[in-house]
Amino acid sequence: MNTLVCLLQSRKMVEEGSTLMRRMEICVAEAEKRSGKNAVSMQETFTVYLIETRPMDAVAEGHNPAPDCLWRRYSEFELLRNYLIVTYPYIVVPPLPEKRAEFVWHKLSADNMDPDFVERRRVGLENFLLRVASHPVLCNDKILCYFLTEEHGWKEAVYETGFQAKADSRLRALSATFRVRNPDKCFMEMKHYSDELQSHTSQLLRARARVADRLYGVFKVHGNYGRVFSEWSAIEKEMGDGLQSAGHHMDAYAASIDDILEEEEHYADQLKEYLFYAEALRAVCRKHELTQFELEMASQDLISKKQQREELATGIVRTFSFKGMTNKLFGQEAPEQREARLKLLEDLIAEGEETVKEKTIERAEHVEKAWVDIQRFKEQKDKDLREALINYAVMQISMCKKGIQVWSNAKECFLKM
């Protein structure tokens, strides 16, 4: 029965979810440098990104209305994402592109103002918005809508939601991880998987950067052949022309690596997205630990209160209690006091039972919704990464073809020597 409910629910989400994407065409069109005063009144330079939106039906009908547009900077995207994480703790929230360039190989700069970096970030931000807008649950969020449509006043609206107060304190989350007794096995396995995913993608990114570095060296050294063949051709009669032309091909070969590695950066960006996705996945699992832990705590609390009531009612002390001690030392209390205490306990127990009910529902809801989204994420991940691998293979083939071309050309020249 549970299964069927899940099924129907996810189907409904898929249908609903398409709404935002169907309604709007979204893109991050440009990036610009701005200067302004920051929070501590210091002058700073930052980049803003132009978000353009257009109603989809207009486009479908062939009209071409001017898009609505507004400018946002990276920190605003961060704010939006933080809001989504707190508000939807059962959703694996799509990640933002990295704040600072990491996993760079030596030629790429780690400078945030570098135009290539800014361009790749623009693409990453667009990707983020598209993912969020096509998510069955997230796409309906009002704050997201305002982000895309209201340039001013958006920040106030976000803060007004009070999401910051709802955020779980890190300490609470951490202690839940350690002290929870019965977290769902599936979630624990998923959490373990998220660790693996993170570890593997980061390892891969680092290894790839090292490989890129070395490959760059190999190609560039071939450029030296170009120079020496040219010098050598000067002292040769019949061999001169062939050598000279071959030298040019060697130069071309050495230069070709720049484009090759630039293209590979796109692949690296795809890997990075899932590196950061792994963290989002882990966050959902930890939220489960937290809800489970809070339920356990609430249940435990209720049990101990009930025990106290029993002790008070029957007068039998089963466990050590301060009251028991004071009773022994100072004599039993008066019946009115006992009545008062019992009444208090009953109230607390009633409250406690409510809490346990709440926590149980909270936990169950989270488990249900989170599991659905985790499945969705899993499929998306499998599909995306497989496509990424295919594209990587295509890139490699293209590189091989270029190599064959250059060396065949060089061979032609050598044969004419």
Add this chain to the structure above:
Amino acid sequence: MSISAPRGLASSGQKPITEILHPLSAAEEPLSPGPDVTVSGGRDKEVGLTNGTPVETPSPASASVLFNRLQLDDDLDSDGRDPYADTETHDLFVTVDDPKKHVSTMETYITYRVSTKTTRIEFDLPDYSVRRRYQDFDWLRTKLEDSQPTHLIPPLPEKFVMKGVVDRFSEEFVETRMKALDKFLKRVADHPVLSFNPHLNAFLSAKDLNKRQGLALLSKVGESVKNVAGGYKLRVRPPEFCAMGEYLDTFNQKLGTIDRIAQRILKEQSEYLTELREYGTVYASWAGSEEELQRPLEGVAGCVTTCCGALEDMSENMGQDFLPVLREYILYIESMKNVLRKRDQSQAEYEGRLEAAVLRKQEDRTPIPAEVEKCQDKMECFNADLKADWERWQSNKRQDFKQLLTGMADKNVTHYEKCQAAWESLITLLQDKQTEDKTRTSVMSLLEGRVFIQIFPGQTSSTPNASLFLSSSRQRGFAHEDKI
């Protein structure tokens, strides 16, 4: 590259050198007549040869035939024929192969089989097969240098190897050395003058190479050049020899640079290979924690491994075939410079003696001694030999480097072809899986008492509390493989 039938060395006999056709320059005169070689069209039956081979003097008519043949040879060579195949002197074939290790109480060394096939009368038998070690080759070269100082003797591979650094008995080293020895011997056998050297004969045919026995068949020219009195200083080197010297210097420099570049590339490639291997293993280990992505990731790991193998092969080939040839030419250049120096000495001696004789003649009318003429003969002989050998060397060099560089290009192309094939087969694999997923029909599988329903486009649902969810998904993966 073709030359006329071999002649012996022009000896300082009855005719002045200017009237004797030089054996090597006969065919090349139509192409590039040098300033101090006179073309003589007449027949010359009086030149004696050390080995009795009949002399064939080309007339101007046949010179053009030779010229045409030369052209044809070039074309054939560019088709990849053996550059050492000589259309005219196809009567001496040598091969070096079959390395074997010999262990004795005193030392361990390698011998090579030297096989000879010949129709020449100088040899008693048509076939020979002897075993020689490096020392023997070295002996041969020294003897050739001594007995034919006016000629360019091909170089041997390096004699000394650092015992700790290089393994003298490794397959690789022995293979490389053997190829170089083979080349050396082939070049000598192809040389119209050197191939008739009696020391070569002994080397190829004698059962026991008794190196201490001096074979007393040195030509007069050889002897006299060896006994050049020292102390004569060359004033001006003729321009054509200057050009040779300059060319050798520059060429030497360029070869050195190319050697360094090639070594650097090998080093960079080796470091790249290390990182690439590591890169492949990361994909493989990631595959371990994935289900659907396991095969694609393993596929990528496999491709990377294939590329590593292809790169390794190429690097090995470059090390074995490319670098040794470069080094060999550097050695060749060294020995050529030596020959140039000796030529300078010979010219210096002649000019010195001539000057002295002229002065004496002016003083007391003493006629110029025959000695001076002898010196002149020697010098002119030397010049002619050297020039002819130089042309030959240039031609060989062109073929060798054409082959070498084309080989390098080929190896790179092959490497990329291998890599491309690997990646293309991976794409086929990955794309097949993709289309298969899209057309998957709903399947009901009974797994450990739980029922899973699969729905398009591959969404699965089950109770989250099913603790066996993940493991059963893996089993689902296996079910797909059955369909493939």
